[in-house]
Amino acid sequence: MPLDGITTDFLCRELSEKIIGSRINRIFQPAAYDLSLHLWQSGRQEQLFLSANPSAPRAYLRCKAGPNPKLAPAFCMLLRKLLTGGEIIGLEHEEGERVFSLLIQVRNEYGDLCEKRLVAELTGRHSNLILLSEDKIIHDAIRHIDHSVNRLRELMPARPYLEPPRQNKHPVSLILAQGQRELENGKIPSFLLDGSTDKNLYHLFMDTLGGFSPLLVRELLFRARLPEEMTFAELKDDEEKVLAAALGTLLTQCAACEARPSLYASRPGDTSVYDFHALPLTLLPRLKECASLSAAMDEFYEARERKLRFVEQKKAAEKRLSRIRKQNSRKLSLHEEDLREGEKAGQYRLYGELLQASLYAFKGRTDRPSHVSVKNYYDPDGKELLIPLDPSLNLPGNVERFFKHYRKAEEKRRHAETFLRKDRAEEAWIESLAVALERAENPEDIQAVEDEIRHELRPEGMAEQRSEKAERPLKDRLNPGRPSSRKKKKARNTLPEKKQKQVEASPVSHNFRAYFSQNGLLIRSGRNNLENEQLSLRKSHQNDLWFHAHNIPGSHVVLHLDGREADELSIEDAASVAAWFSSANRANSGGKVEIDYCPVKNLSKARGAKPGHLIYKNFKTIYVEARNPHDFLSPAEEGKEKA
Numbered sequence: 001m002p003l004d005g006i007t008t009d010f011l012c013r014e015l016s017e018k019i020i021g022s023r024i025n026r027i028f029q030p031a032a033y034d035l036s037l038h039l040w041q042s043g044r045q046e047q048l049f050l051s052a053n054p055s056a057p058r059a060y061l062r063c064k065a066g067p068n069p070k071l072a073p074a075f076c077m078l079l080r081k082l083l084t085g086g087e088i089i090g091l092e093h094e095e096g097e098r099v100f101s102l103l104i105q106v107r108n109e110y111g112d113l114c115e116k117r118l119v120a121e122l123t124g125r126h127s128n129l130i131l132l133s134e135d136k137i138i139h140d141a142i143r144h145i146d147h148s149v150n151r152l153r154e155l156m157p158a159r160p161y162l163e164p165p166r167q168n169k170h171p172v173s174l175i176l177a178q179g180q181r182e183l184e185n186g187k188i189p190s191f192l193l194d195g196s197t198d199k200n201l202y203h204l205f206m207d208t209l210g211g212f213s214p215l216l217v218r219e220l221l222f223r224a225r226l227p228e229e230m231t232f233a234e235l236k237d238d239e240e241k242v243l244a245a246a247l248g249t250l251l252t253q254c255a256a257c258e259a260r261p262s263l264y265a266s267r268p269g270d271t272s273v274y275d276f277h278a279l280p281l282t283l284l285p286r287l288k289e290c291a292s293l294s295a296a297m298d299e300f301y302e303a304r305e306r307k308l309r310f311v312e313q314k315k316a317a318e319k320r321l322s323r324i325r326k327q328n329s330r331k332l333s334l335h336e337e338d339l340r341e342g343e344k345a346g347q348y349r350l351y352g353e354l355l356q357a358s359l360y361a362f363k364g365r366t367d368r369p370s371h372v373s374v375k376n377y378y379d380p381d382g383k384e385l386l387i388p389l390d391p392s393l394n395l396p397g398n399v400e401r402f403f404k405h406y407r408k409a410e411e412k413r414r415h416a417e418t419f420l421r422k423d424r425a426e427e428a429w430i431e432s433l434a435v436a437l438e439r440a441e442n443p444e445d446i447q448a449v450e451d452e453i454r455h456e457l458r459p460e461g462m463a464e465q466r467s468e469k470a471e472r473p474l475k476d477r478l479n480p481g482r483p484s485s486r487k488k489k490k491a492r493n494t495l496p497e498k499k500q501k502q503v504e505a506s507p508v509s510h511n512f513r514a515y516f517s518q519n520g521l522l523i524r525s526g527r528n529n530l531e532n533e534q535l536s537l538r539k540s541h542q543n544d545l546w547f548h549a550h551n552i553p554g555s556h557v558v559l560h561l562d563g564r565e566a567d568e569l570s571i572e573d574a575a576s577v578a579a580w581f582s583s584a585n586r587a588n589s590g591g592k593v594e595i596d597y598c599p600v601k602n603l604s605k606a607r608g609a610k611p612g613h614l615i616y617k618n619f620k621t622i623y624v625e626a627r628n629p630h631d632f633l634s635p636a637e638e639g640k641e642k643a
Contacts, residue, residue, distance in 0.1 A: 003058055003122050005096040005211025006172075007293070010259045010278035011059065012093040012100050014293050018061065019046060024086050024104070028068040029076035033142055035129055036066065039088070050120050050129055052142050057098075057127035058301060059120050061294035075142050079131060082106065082116060082139065089115075096171040096210035098122045099164060101132075121164055128155060136161045169210035172254045183248040186241035193232060201243075202228035211254075215275065215283070220246055222283040253279055261296040263287045273303040306443075313446050317437055320453065325430050332423040335416045342413025345406050350378070351387050352402030355395065362395055429456070429529065429610045432553035435583045436528050439555075444511065448527040452611070455530060512539075513555075514636035515577065515629050517570040522560040522636055523577055523629075529612030532556035533605070536614060542601040545571065547578040550594040550621065554582025556612065558600065571597070572624055573633060579626035592623040 003011075022039035029035055037048040047062040072080070086106030093100035102118040116139075117132040131139040138159050145155040153162050170192065179189025192208045199207075205217045212220075221228055223246040226239060235243070252258075264284035266274035275284060276296045290296035358374040368391045376385040389398045433449055440446045512535055513525040524539075526532035532555060536546055540558045545566055547557040557578040559570060579593035598619035605614050 003098055004213030004216060005098055006213070006216060006254055007278045008093070008098045008100065008122065009095060009172075009211065009254070010257070010261075011293055011297075012091055013257060014259075015048075015059075015061070016091045019048060019088050020091060022046060022088050024083050024088070027076060027079045027084060029073050029142075030066050030068055032073075033127070033129075035076070035079070035142065036062070036068070052121070052127040052129045054125040054127060056301065056304065057122035057124065058297060059100075059122060060297040060301075061292075063295065063298050075129075075140055078140050079118075082131065083118070086116065095173060096169065097166070119161070123164060126164070130155060130161065132161050167210065170208055171210040172251050175209075176251055176255055183244050183251075186237075186244050188232070188240060188244055188247070197233040198231055200229050200231050201226060204232055215277065215281075216250070216279070219279075219281050219283045220250055223249070250279070259293060260289060261293040262289045263296055263300060273300055276300040310443050310446070313443055314437065314440060317446050317450055318434075320450075321430065321433055321437060324453070324457070325427075325434075328423060328426050328430060332420070332427065335419040335423055338412050338416035339420060342409050342411075342416055345409035345413055348402050348406035348409055350385075352399050352406060354385060355387055355402065356399045359395055359399070365395075368392070368394060425610055425613070428553065428613070431583070432529055432612065435553045435581070436555065439581045440527075445527045448511075448531060452528040452530050456611070513581075513629075515573075515633040516636045517559070517573040517633065519567055519570050521564065521566075521570045522562070523557060523570075523574045523633070524560065525555045525557045525577055525581055526612070527555070529610065532612035533614070536600065536603055536612075537605065540600045542599065544600045545574065545597050546600050546603060546616065547574050547595055547597045548616075549578055549582035549584050550596050552583050554578060554584070556614075557581070571622065575622050575624040576627045577629050577633070579624055580628055582626070584626065591625075593626050595622050595624055596620070597622065 019039055019041075022041035024037055025040045025045075026038040027036070028038075031051075031053070033052040033054075035050040037050070039046040039048060047065060048059070049062045049066075050059045051057055083104055083106060086104040088102055089105045090103035091100060092103065099119065099121050101120070104116045104118060105113055106116055108114045115134045117134075117136070119128075119130040119132060121128045121130070127143075128145070129142040131141070133139060138155060138157055138161050140157050141155045143155070145153070147154055153164070155161075175189060175192070178191065182189045193204070194208065196204060196207075201221055202214075202217055205212060205220060206214065209217070218228065220243075224239070224243040226235075226243060259278045260280040261278050262276065262280065263273050263286070264275045264277070264281060265272065265287050266284070268285045270285075271287070273287060276299075278293050278296075280286075290299065354374050354376060355372070357377065358372075361374075362372070369389060370391050371386055371388045372395075373384045373386050376383055379385075389395075390401060393401060433452065437446065437449050440449065511527070512531060513527060515523045517523055524535055526535045535558055536556045540546070540560065541562075544561055545559040547559065548554060555578065557574050559566060559574040575595040575597065578595050578597075582593065584593040596616065596619045598616050602618050603614050603616050
């Protein structure tokens with residue numbers, strides 16, 4: 001959620017209690033719009049984090065230090081010069097506004113005490129961090145705003161600082177001071193209405209209540225059990241009383257500083273962090289109550305950053321996979337064109353044989369025609385066939401030309417068929433990676449897909465060879481020759497055969513998805529094709545059951561029996577997992593998915609096949625719904641059994 005004015009009020013009270021009297025020890029700028037102040041006070045360290053990021057402006061005390069760049073930007077260097085060693089002597093904040101100032105006392109270059117002011121404007125896309133002198137002249141800002149962006153309010157060095165325009169809203173203290181009597185009588189204060197009784201309740205309170213965010217307005221209407229679309233003129237007397245009581249309660253909690261900072265989920269049953277607030281909310285299900293507002297904000301934004309990093313990592317992987325798909329598509333189209341050219345081999349051979357058989361009929365002919373008509377001996381009716389010729393060649397030369405074209409076309413056809421088989425196998429492999437990427441649940445799943453791409457598309461040992469080449473002396477690199485090649489080959493061949501195979505294979509480490517079926521059997525699934533193959537052929541018992549979506553890309557799923565009999569419910573659970581981690585999940589959109597299953601001993605791999613592409617026989621088929629395993633199965637850890 002964007003930081004609202006009410007939460008900023010609570011935040012400023014919390015910061016005033018903890019950082020006033022602290023000295024600024026170190027200053028870092030971890031990102032373009034972020035600032036980290038390391039504070040010291042009476043043997044206690046704090047880290048004040050300020051961010052003017054337009055998508056998530058915020059300020060709070062961080063629990064742990066974040067990454068810091070090796071090279072500090074210019075704004076950070078200026079703050080280090082002017083503020084390091086300074087003491088925070090005050091914090092100024094206007095009620096209901098998302099702007100506050102840190103008053104910092106520091107000695108100037110002459111050793112005299114002076115006062116600097118670090119302003120944090122946490123106002124959405126207009127957020128900024130600004131350093132001011134004692135007479136409110138801008139030293140610098142983390143975001144420069146010149147006259148081309150805003151003619152009325154420039155935020156540039158050496159310019160006088162103008163405060164951001166105030167919103168025409170009523171702060172909490174004013175509402176309680178002037179409208180307390182009306183609230184106690186079950187009436188909404190008249191100055192909040194401003195004659196706009198035809199507005200719906202949501203926009204009415206958004207336009208008049210200072211510091212209230214959309215979430216807090218929805219909380220108010222939720223407590224009053226009133227719809228957002230209802231206008232004030234449509235309210236009945238008893239509904240207005242309930243609304244006035246809910247508004248009075250919220251305002252009293254704000255004025256009395258009754259903070260209960262908590263994290264909230266988006267819906268019941270969801271465990272992911274969706275939002276936070278300083279006030280106790282009833283609109284959203286509460287996940288946990290935190291010790292402080294800074295702790296709640298730290299956990300919320302850390303989860304948010306993890307999610308953003310996950311989305312960015314997924315987009316990067318999808319972009320890379322799309323690039324690979326386009327390259328393979330171009331290869332496929334070129335080889336299909338070669339195949340079409342190669343299919344002309346039969347025609348060239350027919351022309352050559354018929355023309356060669358008819359040379360006697362043209363004996364003594366000296367002209368060089370552009371075409372001739374000959375009898376087609378392969379036609380049951382013996383019809384004439386018109387053969388185009390090259391006028392620059394005589395008839396025997398055209399015969400040789402046709403047989404030459406035939407040989408080239410036949411060779412092109414053979415090569416095209418071989419390459420097309422590889423291209424279609426690679427196309428299926430790319431589609432399987434796309435499915436694995438689509439069903440990725442965390443950064444580790446995406447990393448598994450990227451590992452497979454690197455493993456399959458980069459020749460083994462390329463990096464090692466490159467590093468070896470770079471480490472060789474210059475004279476050896478300028479004079480490459482056979483001796484060094486023979487040495488490398490000899491050294492490579494001295495390795496034991498088993499060790500050589502291990503080096504060549506270079507298997508990727510695996511971390512399978514693992515769940516317990518409803519009857520306690522272990523179900524594991526691979527996150528990429530390399531893990532699929534490891535799971536199916538090396539990490540499973542011969543009698544375990546193997547599951548895969550019928551004739552479509554998807555993950556391999558194994559139901560580990562451990563000497564027990566497979567029950568119907570566990571089979572359905574494993575099949576549902578296989579359906580969920582397959583392309584049928586998106587294609588059927590809730591319909592039944594066809595899943596094949598068989599014992600692991602019925603699996604085999606064709607020579608030269610891509611990882612994870614197996615052959616199975618003597619299988620059975622089951623139709624199940626694709627269900628998220630997290631909704632009906634309990635997660636399992638490697639090496640642990642269900643209690």
